[in-house]
Amino acid sequence: MKRRVLKFGGTSVASIDKIKAIAEYLKDRTARDEQLVVVVSAMGKTTDELLKTVSSITKTPKEQDLAVLLTTGEQQTISYLSIMLNDLDVAAKPLTGFQAGIETVGHHLKSKISKINTDYFEQLFEIHDVLIVAGFQGFNTDGEITTLGRGGSDTTAVALAAALESPCEIYTDVAGVYSTDPRIYPEARRLEEVSYEEMMEMSALGAGVLVTRSVEIAKNYNIPIYLGKTLSDERGTWVMARTEMLEKKAVTGVALDKDMIHVTLTYPQYDTVLLDNTFMYLEQEEINVDMISQITNNDGLQLSFTMKDTEETQIQKIFSKLQEVYPDLYVKIEDRFVKVSVIGSGMRDMTGVASKVFRTLIEANVPFYQVTTSEISISYVVDADNGEHAARLLCGRFDL
Amino acid sequence: MKRRVLKFGGTSVASIDKIKAIAEYLKDRTARDEQLVVVVSAMGKTTDELLKTVSSITKTPKEQDLAVLLTTGEQQTISYLSIMLNDLDVAAKPLTGFQAGIETVGHHLKSKISKINTDYFEQLFEIHDVLIVAGFQGFNTDGEITTLGRGGSDTTAVALAAALESPCEIYTDVAGVYSTDPRIYPEARRLEEVSYEEMMEMSALGAGVLVTRSVEIAKNYNIPIYLGKTLSDERGTWVMARTEMLEKKAVTGVALDKDMIHVTLTYPQYDTVLLDNTFMYLEQEEINVDMISQITNNDGLQLSFTMKDTEETQIQKIFSKLQEVYPDLYVKIEDRFVKVSVIGSGMRDMTGVASKVFRTLIEANVPFYQVTTSEISISYVVDADNGEHAARLLCGRFDL
Numbered sequence: 001m002k003r004r005v006l007k008f009g010g011t012s013v014a015s016i017d018k019i020k021a022i023a024e025y026l027k028d029r030t031a032r033d034e035q036l037v038v039v040v041s042a043m044g045k046t047t048d049e050l051l052k053t054v055s056s057i058t059k060t061p062k063e064q065d066l067a068v069l070l071t072t073g074e075q076q077t078i079s080y081l082s083i084m085l086n087d088l089d090v091a092a093k094p095l096t097g098f099q100a101g102i103e104t105v106g107h108h109l110k111s112k113i114s115k116i117n118t119d120y121f122e123q124l125f126e127i128h129d130v131l132i133v134a135g136f137q138g139f140n141t142d143g144e145i146t147t148l149g150r151g152g153s154d155t156t157a158v159a160l161a162a163a164l165e166s167p168c169e170i171y172t173d174v175a176g177v178y179s180t181d182p183r184i185y186p187e188a189r190r191l192e193e194v195s196y197e198e199m200m201e202m203s204a205l206g207a208g209v210l211v212t213r214s215v216e217i218a219k220n221y222n223i224p225i226y227l228g229k230t231l232s233d234e235r236g237t238w239v240m241a242r243t244e245m246l247e248k249k250a251v252t253g254v255a256l257d258k259d260m261i262h263v264t265l266t267y268p269q270y271d272t273v274l275l276d277n278t279f280m281y282l283e284q285e286e287i288n289v290d291m292i293s294q295i296t297n298n299d300g301l302q303l304s305f306t307m308k309d310t311e312e313t314q315i316q317k318i319f320s321k322l323q324e325v326y327p328d329l330y331v332k333i334e335d336r337f338v339k340v341s342v343i344g345s346g347m348r349d350m351t352g353v354a355s356k357v358f359r360t361l362i363e364a365n366v367p368f369y370q371v372t373t374s375e376i377s378i379s380y381v382v383d384a385d386n387g388e389h390a391a392r393l394l395c396g397r398f399d400l
Numbered sequence: 401m402k403r404r405v406l407k408f409g410g411t412s413v414a415s416i417d418k419i420k421a422i423a424e425y426l427k428d429r430t431a432r433d434e435q436l437v438v439v440v441s442a443m444g445k446t447t448d449e450l451l452k453t454v455s456s457i458t459k460t461p462k463e464q465d466l467a468v469l470l471t472t473g474e475q476q477t478i479s480y481l482s483i484m485l486n487d488l489d490v491a492a493k494p495l496t497g498f499q500a501g502i503e504t505v506g507h508h509l510k511s512k513i514s515k516i517n518t519d520y521f522e523q524l525f526e527i528h529d530v531l532i533v534a535g536f537q538g539f540n541t542d543g544e545i546t547t548l549g550r551g552g553s554d555t556t557a558v559a560l561a562a563a564l565e566s567p568c569e570i571y572t573d574v575a576g577v578y579s580t581d582p583r584i585y586p587e588a589r590r591l592e593e594v595s596y597e598e599m600m601e602m603s604a605l606g607a608g609v610l611v612t613r614s615v616e617i618a619k620n621y622n623i624p625i626y627l628g629k630t631l632s633d634e635r636g637t638w639v640m641a642r643t644e645m646l647e648k649k650a651v652t653g654v655a656l657d658k659d660m661i662h663v664t665l666t667y668p669q670y671d672t673v674l675l676d677n678t679f680m681y682l683e684q685e686e687i688n689v690d691m692i693s694q695i696t697n698n699d700g701l702q703l704s705f706t707m708k709d710t711e712e713t714q715i716q717k718i719f720s721k722l723q724e725v726y727p728d729l730y731v732k733i734e735d736r737f738v739k740v741s742v743i744g745s746g747m748r749d750m751t752g753v754a755s756k757v758f759r760t761l762i763e764a765n766v767p768f769y770q771v772t773t774s775e776i777s778i779s780y781v782v783d784a785d786n787g788e789h790a791a792r793l794l795c796g797r798f799d800l
Contacts, residue, residue, distance in 0.1 A: 016456060050476075054483060056416060062486040068494045069479030072472040076450075079469030083454060086462040094468045098498065099543060143499060 003125075003166045004029075007039040007135065007157035011173045012230040013077050014044030023084035025231055030090055030129040037121070037164065039135040039157040040081060042073025060317075063108040067137075067147045070109075071097065074134035074153075081132050092130040097137030098145070102156065104138035110149035110286050111138060112213070113156070116163040133160065150310060151211030158214040162221035170210065175229035176237030177202065177209050179400035180254040184388045189400060192235070194252060195242035201343040201377040202255050215239065242345055250353055251344035251398040256391045258338050258384070260290075261309045265319075266330040268300040274326055275303065281318040287311045290339075291370050291381065306381070309335065337369065338387035341379040342394055354378055360397045366390050403525075403566045404429075407439040407535065407557035411573045412630040413477050414444030423484035425631055430490055430529040437521070437564065439535040439557040440481060442473025460717075463508040467537075467547045470509075471497065474534035474553075481532050492530040497537030498545065502556065504538035510549035510686050511538060512613070513556070516563040533560065550710060551611030558614040562621035570610065575629035576637030577602065577609050579800030580654040584788045589800060592635070594652060595642035601743040601777040602655050615639065642745055650753055651744035651798040656791045658738050658784070660690075661709045665719075666730040668700040674726055675703065681718040687711050690739075691770050691781065706781070709735065737769065738787035741779040742794055754778055760797045766790050 006026075013019050029036060050069055054061050078094035085092035101120055104111035124131055135153025138146050148155050154170055161168035177199070178188040194202070196219035203212040209227060218225050218239065228236030267274060275294075282289055289305040296302075307315070312333065319331045347353050357378055361368055366389065368380040382390050406426075413419050429436060450469055454461050478494035485492035501520055504511035524531055535553025538546050548555050554570055561568035577599070578588040594602070596619035603612040609627060618625050618639065628636030667674060675694075682689060692705040707715065712733065719731045747753050757778055761768055766789065768780040782790050 016453060020457070053416060053480070057420070057480065057483055058487040060487070061483040065479050065482040065486060065492075065494055068482070068496070069476060072475045072479075075472045075475070076469060079465050079472075080453070080457065082465040082468070083457055083461040086465060087458040087460070092465075094465055096468070096545070099545075145496070145499075 001033055001035050003035045003037075003164060005037045005039065005157050005161040005164065005166050005168045007153060007168070007170045008041070008230060009153065009170075009172045010041040010044055010047075012171055013040050013042075013081075016080065019043075019077070019080050020084055021231055023081060023088060023090075026085060026130055027088050027090050035125055036130045037133060037160050037166070038081070038130055039133045039153055039160065040074060040077045041135050041153045042070075043077055043080075046073040046076070064144060067108040068145050070147055071134065071137040071145055074136055078132045078134045085130055085132075090130055091128045092132060093124060093128045094132045094134075096134050097156075098139045100131075100133045100160075102133075102138035102159070104140050104146045104148065106146075107286050108140075108144065108146050111140065111146040113138060113148065113159045113217075116159060118163045121164065150308075151214060154210055154214040155217065158217045158223060158225065161223045161225075162217050165221075165223075167224050167226065168218065169226045169228060171228050171230040172209075173230060174209075175232060175234040176227045177239075177253070179252060180391055180395050181256060184256065185254075185392050185395040185400070187400075188395065190235070191237050191252060193238045193240060195345045196239060197242065197345045197376050198252050198343055199239045201341065201374065202253055210239070250347055251342055251400070253343045254391050254394045254398070254400060255341045255343060256338060256387050257341070258387065259309045260306050260335070260337065260339055261312060262304065262306050262334045262337050263315065264332045264334070265303045266300065266332070267326065268328050270296050270301045271326075274301070274322070274329070277322060277325075278303070278318075281321065282315075285311075285314045285318060287314060287318075291372055293370070306337070306339070336384050337381050338384050339379050339381055340387060340390045340394065341377050342398070343377045345376045347376050347378075356397060357394065360393050361390060364390070364393050366393075401433055401435050403435045403437075403564060405437045405439065405557050405561040405564065405566050405568045407553060407568070407570045408441070408630060409553065409570075409572045410441040410444055410447075412571055413440050413442075413481070416480065419443075419477070419480050420484055421631055423481060423488060423490075426485060426530055427488050427490050435525055436530045437533060437560050437566075438481070438530055439533045439553055439560065440474060440477045441535050441553045442470075443477050443480075446473040446476070459713075464544060467508040468545050470547055471534065471537040471545055474536055478532045478534045485530055485532075490530055491528045492532060493524060493528045494532045494534075496534050497556075498539045500531075500533045500560075502533075502538035502559070504540050504546045504548065506546075507686055508540075508544065508546050511540065511546040513538060513548065513559045513617075516559060518563045521564065550708075551614060554610055554614040555617065558617045558623065558625065561623045561625075562617050565621075565623075567624050567626065568618065569626045569628060571628050571630040572609075573630060574609075575632060575634040576627045577639075577653070579652060580791055580795045581656060584656060585654075585792050585795040585800070587800075588795065590635070591637050591652060593638045593640060595745045596639060597642065597745045597776050598652050598743055599639045601741065601774065602653055610639070650747055651742055651800070653743045654791050654794045654798070654800060655741045655743060656738060656787050657741070658787065659709045660706050660735070660737065660739055661712060662704065662706050662734045662737050663715065664732045664734070665703045666700065666732070667726065668728050670696050670701045671726075674701070674722070674729070677722060677725075678703070678718075681721065682715075685711075685714045685718060687714060687718075691772055691779075693770065706737070706739070736784050737781050738784050739779050739781050740787060740790045740794065741777050742798070743777045745776045747776050747778075756797060757794065760793050761790060764789070764793050766793075 082094040101117035103115040105114045135156040182188040200215045225239040292305040370381040482494040501517035503515040535556040582588040600615045625639040690706040695702040770781040
């Protein structure tokens with residue numbers, strides 16, 4: 001009996017009819033002698049609706065309370081899917097994050113999975129063919145309900161796959177990973193395979209298919225991930241170790257990160273305590289800052305960094321706190337930049353990628369403000385207006 | 401510091417604004433040096449809406465799955481209330497049935513509370529003033545989510561009050577208990593006090609204020625219950641031990657149970673196995689049957705009993721099962737009868753109540769079909785058309 005972990009996202013379970021279609025599909029899969037762990041998100045706009053109600057109450061809900069509320073969304077999906085499967089005579093059981101033993105650490109709304117107890121799964125598989133797990137949620141050592149933050153249901157699925165030593169299939173409304181966003185560059189190709197490293201760069205750089213943490217877990221436990229389109233025969237993309245891959249190419253993708261904000265702090269004098277406090281608060285709130293630059297001159301201190309715009313509320317909170325102590329602290333938050341990245345694990349062995357990128361942008365008169373590189377990627381901060389144009393030029397240049 | 405358990409029902413928390421008003425009220429209570437456990441139901445029609453969605457999937461959902469679904473309703477209410485209280489600077493914490501340690505036994509949708517671990521409450525009260533508990537839900541020894549069935553949130557509240565040795569205040573949209581339904585008999589008086597026994601008879605007989613199990617628990621642990629109107633100064637009713645009560649009257653109330661169905665089984669021969677199976681199935685499904693009568697004559701077997709109409713689906717299921725084995729079994733379900741009851745713990749010491757009731761009904765030409773008595777009540781089955789009339793006559797007769 002083969003075991004598989006499958007994950008269906010919010011748009012795949014947006015209505016009762018869509019969940020029904022998935023139930024039928026899962027029945028077919030079990031008929032092929034498979035035992036399934038199925039991770040589901042909240043139905044379509046459920047989470048947004050709950051958040052909308054909360055915003056009518058307060059702008060600053062307590063995170064613990066919010067986690068308790070948001071997890072009801074996935075809990076409803078697991079119930080509906082289980083009702084349907086049992087009605088189709090497939091022995092199914094719904095499990096909340098707590099019941100699935102998904103232990104987490106960290107902030108209530110941005111927790112990380114620390115442990116999964118699979119003994120319970122083995123026991124349940126003795127009399128069930130499908131175990132349905134609420135994605136995005138877990139519990140901490142205080143017994144409190146937590147959520148995993150952005151891309152949390154994917155992380156639930158990959159972590160369960162790692163714990164159960166099974167492949168992981170993640171289904172969304174797009175078939176797999178493209179060399180770049182097809183809406184920007186219509187000639188973009190679907191990739192049959194990408195390495196964990198390439199996928200991680202793509203996620204971290206904003207390609208938006210799979211969050212970095214999910215890929216990290218898959219890489220650490222060497223779990224192959226299939227990214228496919230829900231209920232479609234269209235071929236998707238396998239994310240796996242590079243050694244198992246057929247294709248080798250210097251550049252496999254171009255990513256464009258628009259959901260980025262640029263924060264600049266200005267303070268009339270150089271103050272190491274202020275700098276220290278800033279980074280301490282950022283760490284406490286578990287905010288990932290990207291490209292950091294710091295300038296000290298006669299006008300005092302200037303610190304800039306980029307970060308995800310989803311964390312704007314928390315960053316505002318941090319700076320309000322800092323401004324109570326430092327009334328002269330001036331904070332500017334802008335979204336006029338985007339980040340364009342060229343990714344390919346082949347960059348390691350092949351030279352000349354960086355110079356080709358530079359030349360392409362210079363020839364096209366696209367100014368760039370900051371450049372960062374990793375072993376398998378190069379990223380450029382450019383004006384928001386130039387982002388898509390730059391991405392298209394680079395796709396053409398590397399024949400993607 | 402005084403400790404109190406408060407419970408607010410579905411209509412009291414039907415909207416965000418209503419929950420806000422309750423949050424403000426609770427803040428005032430904590431300002432009076434009270435520590436509160438607040439039990440809440442699902443918001444207004446939430447449960448009905450979830451059930452409606454389920455009925456679009458199947459008529460026979462698995463009970464385990466349904467329990468997982470329904471409990472999301474209360475989980476949302478506890479989150480909203482906690483968000484509001486914390487926003488008002490009241491240290492509050494939401495707890496699901498599981499987190500509140502409400503252990504249950506029995507069917508998933510009709511569980512009974514077997515144990516509550518209050519150690520956790522003591523620990524939480526060290527840093528919180530209000531603990532908000534999702535009513536109606538718990539978990540069984542298999543770690544599965546369960547619900548408590550009809551009136552479950554009241555039972556949660558009373559059981560918590562018993563475990564914490566605190567009085568219990570139950571708030572609804574009606575102020576307390578009336579001698580009879582004021583819609584039937586406008587002269588009905590609100591009772592200031594009723595004994596546990598009287599309240600139990602009223603609940604069991606369909607007065608519909610508090611389910612019997614809740615009163616039973618309160619009686620066993622001698623917990624006084626206050627039945628009041630949400631956010632109103634109007635005086636309610638105390639339910640307490642008779643020894644503490646001031647008022648002594650033979651008859652304190654008249655109850656009318658309309659939510660009753662009358663089931664008749666007819667089978668061409670006398671068959672003890674059939675009878676045995678019928679009662680075994682009823683017990684397995686935890687269906688409470690009331691007045692039972694059985695006739696055996698030349699035409700075979702006839703068994704009649706009355707029961708709550710809320711359990712009609714289950715009873716249909718049982719009889720479908722029986723009819724597979726006994727194709728000649730004929731089942732008739734009617735709702736043409738109602739039950740009128742006269743209740744009063746004073747009946748124990750005062751005589752003549754039964755004869756007064758009989759005479760009243762006979763003089764008014766109200767035929768009755770079955771009579772049952774307990775130590776403190778007498779119940780009559782009458783035609784549905786005569787129910788309200790009979791109740792009014794009896795209220796007048798006993799000066800209620």
